[in-house]
Amino acid sequence: MSKSLLMIPGPVEVAPEVLEAFCVAPPSHVAPNVIESFGKCLESMRHVWKADATSQPFIVSGSGTTAMEMAVTNLVDPDDPVVVVGTGYFSDRMADMLRRRGARVATVDAPIGQVPNPDDIRKSVDTRMPKVVFATHVDTSTGVRIDPKIVCEIADRVDALTVFDGVCSTAAERFEMAEWGADIFLTASQKAIGLPPGLALLVASNRALRVREAIEHAPPKSLDFEEWLPIMRAYESRAPSYFATPATNLILALEVALDGVLAYGIDATVERHEAAASALRSAWSHLEIELVPEEGLAANTLSALRYPKGHDASILKAMHNRGVVVAGGLHPDIKDAYFRVGHMGYTVERIDWLEKTVRALGQSLGRSEDVVESALEPLKELE
Numbered sequence: 298m299s300k301s302l303l304m305i306p307g308p309v310e311v312a313p314e315v316l317e318a319f320c321v322a323p324p325s326h327v328a329p330n331v332i333e334s335f336g337k338c339l340e341s342m343r344h345v346w347k348a349d350a351t352s353q354p355f356i357v358s359g360s361g362t363t364a365m366e367m368a369v370t371n372l373v374d375p376d377d378p379v380v381v382v383g384t385g386y387f388s389d390r391m392a393d394m395l396r397r398r399g400a401r402v403a404t405v406d407a408p409i410g411q412v413p414n415p416d417d418i419r420k421s422v423d424t425r426m427p428k429v430v431f432a433t434h435v436d437t438s439t440g441v442r443i444d445p446k447i448v449c450e451i452a453d454r455v456d457a458l459t460v461f462d463g464v465c466s467t468a469a470e471r472f473e474m475a476e477w478g479a480d481i482f483l484t485a486s487q488k489a490i491g492l493p494p495g496l497a498l499l500v501a502s503n504r505a506l507r508v509r510e511a512i513e514h515a516p517p518k519s520l521d522f523e524e525w526l527p528i529m530r531a532y533e534s535r536a537p538s539y540f541a542t543p544a545t546n547l548i549l550a551l552e553v554a555l556d557g558v559l560a561y562g563i564d565a566t567v568e569r570h571e572a573a574a575s576a577l578r579s580a581w582s583h584l585e586i587e588l589v590p591e592e593g594l595a596a597n598t599l600s601a602l603r604y605p606k607g608h609d610a611s612i613l614k615a616m617h618n619r620g621v622v623v624a625g626g627l628h629p630d631i632k633d634a635y636f637r638v639g640h641m642g643y644t645v646e647r648i649d650w651l652e653k654t655v656r657a658l659g660q661s662l663g664r665s666e667d668v669v670e671s672a673l674e675p676l677k678e679l680e
């Protein structure tokens with residue numbers, strides 16, 4: 298049976314060595330190799346996140362949404378003022394979680410395909426004096442990327458903390474946690490890190506840990522930094538411990554995935570994503586497909602593409618028939634007008650897969666063989 302190629306913005310195809318590490322009989326959470334692997338993962342995360350030695354990585358079972366909820370409930374008390382940088386579906390989710398927590402939420406919005414203007418963010422932050430500013434690094438619903446550095450600078454002027462949802466960016470887009478002074482950068486295992494789904498991954502600054510200590514309404518027990526801190530510290534010092542069973546197979550796979558990123562280099566990994574994304578954007582242009590994000594705002598981890606005139610979601614089926622799975626629209630306002638192609642993690646090492654995707658799309662749109670060949674040309678420049 299030949300399997301379809303999964304080119305959605307998560308879960309993504311995983312590297313053979315990652316799959317191999319994952320596919321073992323479930324080990325105990327206190328098995329020596331799991332303890333060693335867990336400890337190494339925590340150490341590696343600081344490097345991949347570009348975080349300093351005082352920051353604290355957390356590895357918890359769950360998904361990106363779990364990591365978002367951890368950030369919200371550990372930093373924010375009811376009635377705290379917060380600002381959300383609005384980019385689409387996932388920043389809306391963050392705002393909803395914050396409202397449920399009882400925070401006083403101000404959202405700075407932008408038209409679809411754009412990101413909020415820094416002046417508007419600054420104005421909102423200066424008037425609201427928020428405790429925390431929340432932003433989505435890459436909003437997977439519209440394919441836009443914000444500039445986290447500017448958000449950190451704006452927050453810093455009023456001593457606000459910053460939380461970045463990096464579920465569609467960590468290990469693929471440039472992020473300098475220590476240099477920019479970000480307080481939480483969070484992700485999930487099934488996106489650019491390239492594992493099966495099941496882990497919430499987050500690094501918190503020392504300042505974020507101190508803010509948790511001062512929280513009045515304790516977070517849900519399973520999400521509480523204070524419950525997890527002794528566990529993370531034990532694993533990092535290579536000691537056994539238990540609070541809630543970790544996803545042991547995923548820990549083994551995570552070690553291999555993070556080793557892969559660090560062996561190639563985090564900066565080089567980011568550059569590889571940039572090069573692949575740039576070649577793909579050129580391919581889309583040859584196929585006469587327009588992007589949802591405006592010029593200069595498109596992320597390197599996925600492409601949000603408008604259906605060309607005369608086409609609709611039926612091309613997703615046509616692509617599937619050619620062995621490639623891509624994703625439909627997610628943002629409710631333009632759901633039926635666009636689709637999404639993921640290109641992150643191991644996928645961008647496989648130029649043959651990127652070619653297969655471009656070819657399947659070109660053929661599904663009924664483009665001529667000449668046009669499809671010209672669309673494939675930019676991919677030839679990739680290593």
Ligand SMILES: *Cc1c(COP(=O)(O)O)cnc(C)c1O
Nearest residue numbers: 360361362387435437464465485
């Ligand atoms: C996928 C995604 C999420 C949600 O992650 P889950 O693992 O599905 O819970 C949140 N934010 C962004 C930006 C995402 O891409």
